[in-house]
Amino acid sequence: MNTITLPPFYYRDNFQQLLDRAGLLPAELQTERERQLTSMALLLSPQALALLVRLLTRKGNLFRSERLAWAELPDLIEPVAELVSAGWVRVITARAELNDLVGVDEWLALYNRDELLQAWGDQLVGITGVSRSKLKSWRREQLDEICKQALTAGQLQRCDLQTALWWQLVSDCSQWLETLLLLYFGNLQQSLTEFVLRDLGLARYEDLPLDASLCPFHSRTQLDAHRALFHLSPDDDWLKAADADALQLRWNALQDIRERVVDDEWLQRRWMRMVTRLARQAERLALPELALDWYQSCECHPARERRIRLLAIRDPWQALAECRAAWFNSYSEDEWQFLQGFVPRLGKQLGKLDRQRLQTSGVIDWYQAAALPAEQFLNLPTDWKQRWPRVEQAVLDLLAEQGRPGIYVENALIVSVFGLLYWPLLFAAVEGAFFHPFQYRPDDLYEPDFLTRRQLWLQEIEADLDSGVWIDRVQQRAIDKMGIQNPFVYWEFVAAGLEQGWFETVLKRIPLEHWRAMFEFIWQDPKAHRSGLPDLLILEPDGGYQLLEVKGPGDQLQANQKSWLAWFASQNIPAAVLYARPEPV
Template sequence: MHSYPPAAPVTASLDDPRYYLTNFRFVLDWVVARYGDLLSADEHATLARLERLPSVSLSLLTRMVMRKGQRFRLDKLRYAEIGDTRLALAPLIEAGLVDDAPRLDLAELFGLATLGELRQWLCDDIRAAGLPAGASKARLLEALASELSGPRLLADWGAPVGESVVELTCMALCERLRLMFFGNLRQGFSEFVLAELGHQRFEQVAFSDDSRAFQARHEVDTYLALEALRERLEAGEPPASLWPQLPEGASEASLDRAPNAWLEARRGRLVFRLAREAERQGDRTLAGELYPHSNHPEARVRSLRLAERRAESDSDSQSILTAAQQALTAPRDAAEAQALARLESRLARRLGRPAAPRRGHAPERFSLVLPASTGRVEYAVRDHLTTETAPVHYVENTLITGLFGLLCWPAIFAPLPGAFFHPFHTGPADLNREDFVARRRTHFDDCLETLEDGRYLDILRGRFEDKHGLASPFVHWGALDASLLEQALACIPARHLRVLFERLLEDPRANRAGLPDLIQFSPEEKTEPRYRLIEVKGPGDRLQDNQRRWLAFFAEQGVPAAVCEVRWDASVEASESALG
């Protein structure tokens, strides 16, 4: 098994006008070192040709790769640090990396030419079609599409001598490299290549063959196929035509290797999107067929809601109610439990039965009437409630998650397959996947165990110092300073931290949000707990679902929390207005 030490940061100086080339070379070297066995012989040969290119030519190729599309007008490829574009282009053409005479269909021509140019180059065709001189680009394309079919050279479209278009012929490889480096196709090369990485610090994660996200070439192929289907769906192709083309799931895994779980999750998300789009388009039959094939967190509830809308008899409603009640015995998370409970109540009412009693506890509430303010209502409540012996801090979703992130740092940054693709992650790539916690359960248990014997105090203080400033999905350094940390450790009991952290682990994606706005510490209190959490609601504001779930949890666990309802004192506002 090969092991890859944490890579040294890309150190290209921004004073170097071609600093982006250093970053791009880092990407190429990283992918070859980590995934070289998943590249074909032709792909290795192409990368070898890249290595032999003059620096100015590779700079131009990098600039082209970072731009949108793969066809470019030569007069648009002008960069001061590259100089003569044609000279830089010649080695790219000779190496077969760029085609200097690509054939363009009408739509591609319209994407590259201005309206004025099109009116000149296609003047005879426009006249023959009887189009007015002021016709828009879209109107011209619509009218000429059926008449001018087939690809042509730019000159054959009527472009004058001297106008040139070039096409990158290595884009398929570049897309594959981009996927293998980032672990997704949302991020473009420019996001990394043009980044000044020295302004952000990252946790160093050890990489090994076992922690690679892709273990086989067909997994990369499957990802690219899923992405192509997603793009076609967004372009308007009907779900019914795309669903049969979906790559097979776990059945494609080799007999000696487990299925790629994170790739299966991605496939499940695409199936869910196909089902949602089918539902929007009125194809409820297809949607009903697709939802059960998706592992998306909302798929089961969506399937039951769809069945609810399609129910034609009490018998149908009863079978759906039974299915919902069965699902409620083992909901996948609190959000699903909440949605299932609402579905259960609706179906019970439809069948003329009493609704099931509401689950959970009503939160404690108190009211404040404050002078009207143009600032944030949370700040107004903080300033009103804070005293010298009982300070109040605005923390919202930063304090509890920050303490969790520090204590569980080793678990969060464990180098598991599909978690880290390169050395510049702000957090694990599988953070929002359903199995994020299950894959790290032992690591998390080890971290939480320190809450039982008091070791957590020194661990949190030490990790606050050691990791300060490193990117993390849970720790927001601007909101967590040493003073706030010490107050939290002094006033929040370890048993409360444990239950709060355990709930975060139930669904990290959903439960990182919805935490109360304020925390008030009471360090001089003789008995625990010496704090309370406060959710602030201004006039007309209502509790959101995730906030309700957290408040119900606080009540169940004995965590002190309350909802503060604020009304503005109109008389104060009127008095101040009169004085002004």
């Protein structure tokens, strides 16, 4: 395998693309100060711009000069002088000045553990009463906290840590960089790393139909709302530690930007997902009234599910009414799966309260249980765990001995064929779909009007299905697009099928009407229906096939698997659950 070497100033060239995009977009999307910084950056010499990017992409905005060195920038004197002259960087030499400008946390982070112990080891031993070896084993957070307390008390002096010069970026650089990233990517999950992964060949993207002036934002208000939501998004660690006061403060902050997301459906959904997570933590803290109130403001999954579960405790009849509303207008496949299992349990609960009311016409007769999947059983040898690494492989080998060879396909086969077939539609030049070259899917893939906006491409693919040329299209596309990111295609699986020769066999073995039915089900909820598919495809001796979901000892069907199996049953697609159990002793 050939090693790809990036050019010395790859990071500067990549950053230049952010600057170029910002220059093409409406001026009002940047503040006056951001426009000024963008213009200033474009005027920098190549060396100075390279140094600026190096500093921008490091943590914080304070740096120790002696710890900064890059092979492609052997002499930093002139680039630094240019950045200072242009107002990007301040050089700090006096320790008193540093004390006034920089907080203790930011300053301590510039030094490693060994440097702290070398300068203050003896003092810290005296202050804490523990040995040097013990201090070395402390977590960095613990060591920093002791140092901060001692500095505040005057027991340690900053001047004991020698540094020639400090460089400090202007304070608003970080927000400016965020704005550039938002204008380019439309989010803050992606960064300049995307360019590197592409250039190294670790990630390949479709050649997208991009207009250089495309941007997902239409106003500065919209952009700032995206930024605010990103910074307010609670991570798992924060949620686990959050108490009622912390949740209320975060809720208040989200309320402050609620009006700004009214006209942006994407922002509304993100806002509701964040509130739903806050409400879930309120549940864990035994604050059901607060959780119910917050869930009430969210029209998304799992907000309504959680609301129904809480109502089932305090007002089960209201919970049933919510279930009925959800049944006829479900938010998602996940919610539908929840209703399938929850409504019967709620019915039993209500039957104990008032059976006559429950049996009144229309109260619960709208509910219909999903079709039960067909079942098969297979005995495993008692030593099967020693002979096979997985139960699915054991089943494949045992069925092959019966003249029923098969392939392990799980989620890879059907969704990969789907992704290859609908490739032109997925990457069609539709307004609002693509904004930058690192998108592996259209921005509106999960919107309800996704197919409606692509009827021309859909009609062409339907014609291919009708004429029978779709199989050739899928195979050729698998060769032409190999390795290019697609939200549905499992390239390892497809490559193995092409190499081993069974990919075409499978495409032809499954009847077209079955393929159509499976594609239809994926389109019903492209996000949820990418998983839950059967493990094995068995090639029957009579030229047919069967899909098998294998369940070993102690394993049970998951909700998404039940959903697919119910769909297969409704479409007369041969699928079953195979329960593999050890032979009775």
